[in-house]
Amino acid sequence: MLVVQKYGGSSVANAERVLNVAKRIAETYEAGNSLVVTVSAQGDTTDDLIAKAKEINPSPSKREMDMLLSTGEQISISLLAMALEGMGLSVVSLTGWQAGIQTDSKYGVAKIKQINTERIASLLDKNKIVIVAGFQGINKYDDITTLGRGGSDTSAVALAASLHADLCQIYTDVEGVYTTDPRICPDAKKLKDISYDEMLELASLGANVLMNRSVELAKKYSVNLEVLSSLKKVPGTLVKEVRNMEKAVVRGVTRDNDVAMISLLDVPDEPGIAFKVFSLLAKKNINVDMIIQSIGRENNKDISFTVKIDNCQEAVDLLKENFSAARDVVYNDKVSKVSIVGAGMVSNPGVAATMFEAMYNAHINIHMIGTSEIKVSVLIDREYSEKAVASLHDKFILGK
């Protein structure tokens, strides 16, 4: 079996952990698998490098920043390779460019265009363990690029897709994907498997296990993903194309606190007003999530939507500046989005109603509602968000 494994920065933070990861790799290899491993920068390395840079120049170019940050993974791969050499294993480390990871030229947030797997394939043919620097690649100018947040996961999935690997294992500091945050609900259950779409909804809703980018890529190329713990040896959660979608209705409950609600009040009801509002925000790279448009009074209407908290003030200022015809622009940054996710939802129309009932029973007021085929989200006051998660988990999942 050809396996791609990815270990995050905390899994290789010091010598002891590097040796531990090496042991994991050795076990997989000695069980007869071919093995490609991607690894992130050790612990706080990336933050330390950023601090070093800021001391010298508060706003360095992204090209030079990528040149700097890519050293973090290069250090990790060589140390991990040395650990495996120490166990008598045959291993070669490769930087992003040596591994043939070609990206576009958006320094700092580069996207993988293709992987020229020739060198990796020939090393695997020679029974070598191949360690590849995650998070980085090379662009058409032969410059080093980095992939941005969640980049190492993306590297792993892209390698698995290009090499037609049988399995892509993402080792993290959690044991898998849970029905909800175990810190909120102690009876949260670990899921044995989950579909790509469910995982996408869970990730975007704040379950920070896998970045959406890597899940999207896995879905596109049908890569079997497994999320599992680098510390405990227990089975993780498989992310794959789940066929039997009607079995379970709600698979998980999530909460996102990084959300603010903005309302444009009494704006004249002209054609194209929504287009004008949201294209204005898009131009400033402000992502909008939930949107509702009220029917309004007379010839006016209200438009409400949510953004990330960091974007709130800028969005409010923009709207005030450009929509002076509106009576007012107000915002509330003390809200949370709580969602239930499950691929079976679309064929179970009572789910949303059950959710609202749970909120009602818990005396929680709902500001906004959003639905998709596999999730229902409600926007509520942040102070009640944990209570809401617990109530919903209790109602739908019923614990372990």
Place this chain on the structure above:
Amino acid sequence: MLVVQKYGGSSVANAERVLNVAKRIAETYEAGNSLVVTVSAQGDTTDDLIAKAKEINPSPSKREMDMLLSTGEQISISLLAMALEGMGLSVVSLTGWQAGIQTDSKYGVAKIKQINTERIASLLDKNKIVIVAGFQGINKYDDITTLGRGGSDTSAVALAASLHADLCQIYTDVEGVYTTDPRICPDAKKLKDISYDEMLELASLGANVLMNRSVELAKKYSVNLEVLSSLKKVPGTLVKEVRNMEKAVVRGVTRDNDVAMISLLDVPDEPGIAFKVFSLLAKKNINVDMIIQSIGRENNKDISFTVKIDNCQEAVDLLKENFSAARDVVYNDKVSKVSIVGAGMVSNPGVAATMFEAMYNAHINIHMIGTSEIKVSVLIDREYSEKAVASLHDKFILGK
């Protein structure tokens, strides 16, 4: 004018020094020069990386060690580029492989085979300052290699040679090349210029300003070298083809404490004995420096030679094992080699005699004598070495 500058690790050890170096570079650039800069790893970075590696594997492969160590220079070049960006200058940093520095495959001690200067030349054409990682290159397998000790100096000289630069400036923590160690003789003088050969002798004799390797390369390609201080703005020492060689006789006095004398006593006087002794040592990579062979008694003779202190015990053991016919093998590791260097020496036959006279006047016993066209060396007890340097400096150079 096209200038190649090299800054050592201590010159870029922290943010303040990086900014300081950037200022230096900016001045050279703004004076109308084209500029390529090579830089070493910051301060103790290389040692820290080696320590990290040893914690994981006491004897890692050299390939992975090069993968690891090359990050040190990559960090330096990006930080230095950021500092220059902060001053509004147009700059690009390049790793060894991006700069086209092709080496052989001897990881850890690689030699530069050639530099493909296309990318650097095109950047210079666009008036960009080019910062190149010293100490590293790429081999024919697309693996990263490092050049070993003094590698950054070598990178700088090789770049200057390949680019046909007008000047190659090596910035160090000393102000230039002195007639002797100023810590021993406070009246040591800084030399305005020195020939390649004199510099080679001085370097090999312990004046640790430039590694021989880079001087040899400079000589081969007639690169004008300047050794100067990265801290003080004063002229340094030019290393170049000095025509008027008869002007000064003795240019410098040096001392080397890393030396031990070994004697093979009463070895049978057969043909090829010297060959046998020194080929045996060469096979074990033990470098021999001064050699004398005495006439000896009867059919026996004595062979004495010097090695580096680290090699002394191994050499003695080897000789005892392989030359049982010798009466004994003895050594003395409390000696120093003191030398006078000057290209004019060859045409001034009295120089050696004057040297021995100075030793006699200072009551210093001479164990061994070695001569070349531009130097005379004596091996003496280490306890008298400073006294010897001072006497010779006084005799030949006569201070400032």
